[in-house]
Structure formats: structure tokens, C-alpha cells
Amino acid sequence: MNENGRRTPVLERPEIRREFRKELRARLMSQAADVLAPRPQRQWLFASAWLRPALAAAVLAVFVVAGATSAAASSLPGDPLYGMKRASEDVQLALTFDDVARMQLLSDLTDRRLAELAEIAKERPASAPTATAEYSDAVDKFADAVDKLRDAESDGKADAAQAVADAAREKHKVVLDAVKDKLPENAQPGVQKVIEKEEQRTANERDRGGGGRGSTGGERRANPTSRPTPKR
């Protein structure tokens, strides 16, 4: 035991370069003055937090008055009302302040984009590239929200993010595999790209080593074949 009550190190301890340590400290201190300073724009943000719901409500009211919302709800990519449907969703997102609820909403919207893609594949293949792009964009936004929550200090939030992501990924994989072959050739690379990105995300999560997120509690055993060691 050492003076901190810790075990004496058993493995070698690499040492940090003194110059680097000094430079980094200087850089941090110079940035800390800006980063840690109280920000006057926080007041503006506070004000905008009040303004945002009002603006969003106004936009919603316009939609209601126009009687277009319900018609837009069933629109598909390429339809004239589709932009209105997306704007309505954006308003809904703007009004969702809780991180977990926002991530859940993004998951729902991703489901919606996938359903649209499936519908397009059946009814209107010519719009498939647009629908694929919409779906890909939704998946990226959802993944960003999951990543943000995964980095959250709250284990509960991170676990919720992982659970929703796992469920969504499993569901989408099945649907995408079914839909892919029905799409015209010019839409297939887009879908394939989404599938590959999802596979990469899954692999990355696996590499995180089950750090408490969605892990079943079982630590992966050492697997000599699963971890290639590239040489620099």
C-alpha cells in the first residue's frame, strides 16, 4: 500500500512529458477564463426558452387554422404537404425539452420515416431516394441523441437511451431487410449505407465493452479472434 491507501502499482506506469503537461495546463487556463466565465447570453437563452414555446404555439395555430395538419400527417415524401408534416414534427421536437423524451420522439420519428419508406417502396418507387434520404437523416439524428444521452452523467438516462436504441435497431433491421429488395436500384445504395452505418454503430457499442449501458451484466470473455491488433 502507498500513502494514499492504494495498492502499489504492479504494472508499469508511463510518464507524461513535462513540457506537454505544462503546455496543456496553460492552454486550459487560457480557455477556462472564457469557458467558465458567467455568460451574459444565458439571459437571452432563458428568454428564448420562454419565446420558443410561444413561437412554436403560433406556428401550430397556423397549422390548425389552415386545417392542413391532418392532411399532412398521412403525406409521403414528394407530396406537397410533406414539408408541412415535417415542420409540424420540428415544432414538436422544439417543444420537447427533456432529453429522454426527445430521444424517444426521435425514435418515433425514425419509425415513421421507415414506415414511409416501406409505403413508398410499395406505392411510389420513384420517390424512394427521397424517402431513403429522409430516413437516413432521421437515423442520424436519433443516433446523435442516443450518443448524447449515453454520455450523460445519469446512468438512468444512458440506460434508457441504450434500451431504446437497441429496440429500434433490431426492429429497423428486419424492416430494412424486407424493404430493400423492393426498392428501385437508385435507392438501394442509400439503404445499404444506412444498414452499414447501423452495423458500425452496433460494433462501436460492442467495443464500449458493456460499460453499464444495456449490458446484460455478462462480461465478454477474452476472444483471441475478435480483436485484431493493427500495427502502427
Place this chain on the structure above:
Amino acid sequence: MPNAPVPTPVSPDRAEGGDASLAIRAGKGDTAAFGALYDRHVEAVYRYVYYRVRNDADAEDLTSDVFMRALRAISRYEPRQAFLAWLYRIARNAVIDRSRRTRIQISFEDALAHPGVDQVVEPDSALLALSDKQAVRAALARLTPLQQEVIVLRYVEGYSTQEIAAFVGKREGTVRGIQFRALEALRTLIPSREALA
């Protein structure tokens, strides 16, 4: 098998001058408090990331990244969590993000061959009985990232399983299990079985 260490409770340490106290002050704009936290923990962060990326340049980049992230996030730090656990979580995420970007597989393969190493190794563990360090390196490289992490925190930083549990966000029993399986794997992978007996 090494003897079980005396458990050292992980505490947020809210006392004046403690990590949590400094972090709170830093979050309120006290740059000197952030500097003090940096001075306390930069070496541990460097060692942690070094063992994950295996070279000085990347370890320095990651150490910078970790403290920049900590600086931006310090105002959101909550003292119910030990500061060091919070910092290790940032470090872990930084390593993962980097591996996503570069797709370099993280390994211990060359980490133990750090050229600047001069502090080593008190003979208090059976691991030290290993005469073939090359075999140890090869074996460590085959552990999972979490097993590697536990081994670093345990055998490089000397933390207790209770402390490691706080760092990796798992129960102490789970950490003991991970450590046990890591050592089991090493026993299997290292030619000289007597070395870890």
C-alpha cells in the same frame, strides 16, 4: 492471486480542497480550482488513455481532449458522483469516440513497452512473477476493453475493487468477477501457468 486489498471508500470528498469542492468552485468560474484538479489528475488520465491507445502522441491528444471536455462540462458536475469517477467516464468516452473516428483497435499490445517507464513494479503480486513480459502483453491485448480497464485501474493505478466499481459504474461484485475472468484469461493465455498461480 493477489491478496484482496483493504477497501477504501470512494467519497465525493466535499471537504474544502477536496475534488468535489474544487469542481464546484470551478463550475462557478474559479479557474484556479480547475487548475488544481488538472494538477491532481492529469497523470492518472494520461496513464489511463495511454494504456488504451499505446503511444505518446495519441495519449497526449486524448489527455487534452479529456480535460477540454471536463472544462466544458464542469459546470454540470454533480458532487454526488466522485469527481475522479466522472473524469474517468469522460476519458472512457473520449477513447471510444477516438476509436470510432480512427477505427484503430484498442489494445495493450505495446502499451507495456513504454520507453519512458522507470517506475515499476513492487513484487506484491503474482503477476510480477511473470518472467516473459512479451507473453503478458500478448495476453493482455486479448482481454475485452472492460477487462483491460479494470486491470489498468487495479494494477497500474492501484485502486480497490470498490473504487473501480464507482469508476466503471458497476457493482463491486461485478468488478470482482471481471477481474477474476481477466486473470483467468491471462492464466489461459500465458504459457507459464505457474506465473499466476
